[in-house]
Amino acid sequence: MWIIIAAVSGALAVVAGAFGAHGLKARLEPAQLESWMTATQYHLLHSVVLLALALFAAHSGKSIRLPAGLLSVGMLFFSGSIYLLVLTKMRWLGPITPIGGLLLILGWLSLVRIGHD
Numbered sequence: 725m726w727i728i729i730a731a732v733s734g735a736l737a738v739v740a741g742a743f744g745a746h747g748l749k750a751r752l753e754p755a756q757l758e759s760w761m762t763a764t765q766y767h768l769l770h771s772v773v774l775l776a777l778a779l780f781a782a783h784s785g786k787s788i789r790l791p792a793g794l795l796s797v798g799m800l801f802f803s804g805s806i807y808l809l810v811l812t813k814m815r816w817l818g819p820i821t822p823i824g825g826l827l828l829i830l831g832w833l834s835l836v837r838i839g840h841d
Contacts, residue, residue, distance in 0.1 A: 726778035726792050733799065734771035740764045740807065748810075756810050763806035770799045770828060780838075791834040798827030 741764040749757060774795055781788040801824025805817045 726774060726781065726788060729792075729796060730771055730775035730778055733774060733796070734768060737764055737768035737771050737803075740767060740803075752810065759806050760810050763803040763810075766828070767799055767803040770795050770831075774799075786838055788838065791831045791838065794827050794831030794834055798824050798829075798831055800824070802828060 741761070744757060744760040744764060748760060752760065774792055777788040777792050777795075780786070801820050803824070805820040805824060808814055809817050809821070
């Protein structure tokens, strides 16, 4: 399941990056475009990490449920909120971004448990 989630997430990150570079470049202020590209970079990077974790779990038999869950929700909150903030006027989404960042940090820290087992 995690390999499929990582694959879909990675594909969506590439689509978002291409959309930002080609579809939004002329429509956004430079700061907005920079925010969009930051969101796509985090999205793609964490999709690759999720894929690596899924492959690790398949090979080792260890559970990746906690870090994979934290990273997945973190990507959704962090990158997703930035995507929506750039595309819409929903400013109430602003506080969601740091929550997503915190979940990404917790996902990385939860890897300590896997390395320790």
